[in-house]
Every structure is written in C-alpha cells, then in structure tokens.
Amino acid sequence: MDKINKKKATAMEESYRAILKNSSLLLVEDDKRVGESFAKVLRLYLKEVFLAHDGEEGFRLYKEKNPDILITDVRMPKLNGIELIKKIRRENSKIPIIITSAYSDQDYLLEAIKLSLIEYIIKPMKEEDLKRVLKESAKQLSNSSNLFFIQEGLFYDYKNKIFIRNGKKVTLTKKEIELVELLLLNRGNLVTKEKIENTLYSYEEAPPSALKNIIFKLRKKLPNDIIKTYGKLGYFIEKE
Structure with missing residues (x-):
C-alpha cells in the first residue's frame, strides 16, 4: 500500500511540474534588479515569465499576456499590489496569486486576506517558500486543467x-x-x-x-x- 501511495505522490509531483512547465507567470516588482534576478529563477520552473515594474504596467501585461499565475509586490508606484489584485480579481477569480513584500503591514495583510491568495510572503523569499507556493499554484491550476x-x-x-x-x-x-x-x-x-x-x-x-x-x-x-x-x-x- 505504501508503494502505491508513494507512486501516486510521485505522479502528482510530476503532474504539478508539468503544469508549471506549460504555464506562464506575471511578476510585478518595482525594484528592477530584484525583479530581473527573481524572474531568472522563476524561468527555471515555468514556460514563460513576464516582468512589470509597477502596478499599471502589471495590469497592462496581465490584459495583454493572460498569465496563469501572478506574483506581485505590495508597495509600488502608480498602482499598489492590493489595488492591482483587486482589479484582476474583478475579471479572474481563479488565477493563483502570491504577494511578496518587505513589510508585514497589518492593513495590507487584512486587505490581502479578502483576495483569495495562495500566500503572503515576507521578503526575501526562500527557495523552499518559492517551491511551496509554486506547487500550491499548480494544484490550483490542476483543478481546472485538462x-x-x-x-x-x-x-x-x-x-x-x-x-x-x-x-x-x-x-x-x-x-x-x-x-x-x-x-x-x-x-x-x-x-x-x-x-x-x-x-x-x-x-x-x-x-x-x-x-x-x-x-x-x-x-x-x-x-x-x-x-x-x-x-x-x-x-x-x-x-x-
């Protein structure tokens, strides 16, 4: 029985990896150096990664590219991460969303809870955090995946x-x-x-x-x- 469960677990892990390898992600990060470095890491896991440096550019790229997953900072010029997510959620209730922030601001946290996030992660994001949220995103995508x-x-x-x-x-x-x-x-x-x-x-x-x-x-x-x-x-x- 343990062998069967182990085989099923391995198959599921492979399924999640395959989903990610055929999915796109939009990263919204106002620090250009951090954004480019993070995008390079994300491309190891995903088919495509789109990078925006403020909320307005993020929303424009979301409309243009229709990504499968969103990772966004909170405090950004032009349109903050919470407002960006609210705009996207009006159009898409299912897209997996992760917030990364250098701040554990209580007001942002309370707002974020209402937005059906995968997770709110305080920067810097560790490798195990990244793998976990990507796996959770793949799980969510798999519910509507073919x-x-x-x-x-x-x-x-x-x-x-x-x-x-x-x-x-x-x-x-x-x-x-x-x-x-x-x-x-x-x-x-x-x-x-x-x-x-x-x-x-x-x-x-x-x-x-x-x-x-x-x-x-x-x-x-x-x-x-x-x-x-x-x-x-x-x-x-x-x-x-």
Whole structure:
C-alpha cells in the first residue's frame, strides 16, 4: 500500500511540474534588479515569465499576456499590489496569486486576506517558500486543467491537444489526436479497428494501411508500450 501511495505522490509531483512547465507567470516588482534576478529563477520552473515594474504596467501585461499565475509586490508606484489584485480579481477569480513584500503591514495583510491568495510572503523569499507556493499554484491550476496522466513522465493535454513527455511538448496530427482521444475515452478497454476507422474516417473510406501508419508514427513519438495491440482486433491504452 505504501508503494502505491508513494507512486501516486510521485505522479502528482510530476503532474504539478508539468503544469508549471506549460504555464506562464506575471511578476510585478518595482525594484528592477530584484525583479530581473527573481524572474531568472522563476524561468527555471515555468514556460514563460513576464516582468512589470509597477502596478499599471502589471495590469497592462496581465490584459495583454493572460498569465496563469501572478506574483506581485505590495508597495509600488502608480498602482499598489492590493489595488492591482483587486482589479484582476474583478475579471479572474481563479488565477493563483502570491504577494511578496518587505513589510508585514497589518492593513495590507487584512486587505490581502479578502483576495483569495495562495500566500503572503515576507521578503526575501526562500527557495523552499518559492517551491511551496509554486506547487500550491499548480494544484490550483490542476483543478481546472485538462492535463491527463498517462504514465510516469507522460501526460496528455486535452486543451492544447499535445502530449507532454518529460516536460517537453509532443505535437500530434489531426488523425493522431482523434485516435489518442478515442483510446483514452475507452482506457483499459479494447477499441476495435472497425470502430477506430469509423471514427477517424466517418465521411470517407479508410485508405489501406492508414491506421497502421498512424499507430506506427505515434509509437515513434511516444513510449513504445503506451498503445497496446490486441491481436488483429484492435488497440487499447492500459489503465494506470
């Protein structure tokens, strides 16, 4: 039982890392040197990091880039962090938000509590703090994520129609997508060749060897054991 729980925990950790590697983050920090240094660290964990140096620029970048996560300072020129978050929360109630501040100002803390934050962290942010808040952000994103665990190091992203293999994107053709999603819909069960061909070629006759060619190309892109063959009857993807 412990081994099963450990395997599930490892799979979840991988899932969170994969989510972060395919997510963007907006960092709003008025100290340019600190901001650039912090952004460099964040890029180790995330796909994209956008950097703003005041609240107004932060809101403009939020509208322009639509980031998945927000980290913001509190005391900033033009628009402070609390007001920035309030503006964003009027449009987006789900985006994970972290405040970093050099001040444990009671008024700011009381205001921040109302804004559904991941955390309010006093600077400087330690490495363990960063890992914790990013993990919590990934958890929150996973609730609305379309990332589907296949096996260790491999996920299918239903939203973007790609596989993520060891943190790297694997693009698919239209027919490959249709086949993968059909097999995942019936995961653990045999899907006959006839059913697959009827799904992939509903308005035309399936060309000779077309299905074999799709399977062959998919197996080159993915671990070879993902799509199983059941004699001459059809194919399936095993359950976890």
